Amino acid sequence: MDGERQMFQGNWTCANCSKEITELPFEPRGTDNLMCRDCHRENRPQRRDRSERKMYEGDWTCVDCSGSITQLPFEPRDTSNLKCRDCFVK
Numbered sequence: 001m002d003g004e005r006q007m008f009q010g011n012w013t014c015a016n017c018s019k020e021i022t023e024l025p026f027e028p029r030g031t032d033n034l035m036c037r038d039c040h041r042e043n044r045p046q047r048r049d050r051s052e053r054k055m056y057e058g059d060w061t062c063v064d065c066s067g068s069i070t071q072l073p074f075e076p077r078d079t080s081n082l083k084c085r086d087c088f089v090k
């Protein structure tokens with residue numbers, strides 16, 4: 001839900017870009033290391049990257065079931081021996 005999140009009002013300074021921060025989605029404990037929303041977002045891409053594994057797109061055929069494979073979690077070197085996810089698990 002994207003309802004109303006509680007925002008804490010204040011007058012802080014971003015440790016990264018020195019921009020003024022007037023609202024935070026959390027109550028800051030220390031004011032030393034605060035970051036504005038933009039910097040905060042830029043600073044946390046890792047968590048997302050981990051869940052979104054890089055997938056290689058292509059048009060391959062499974063040697064087992066002859067189904068088409070459009071995505072692989074790795075870049076295939078030998079395309080003559082590819083298996084789709086279902087057959088791979090078997």
Ligand SMILES: [Zn+2]
Nearest residue numbers: 014017036039
């Ligand atoms: Zn900033």
Ligand SMILES: [Zn+2]
Nearest residue numbers: 062065084087
């Ligand atoms: Zn298959």
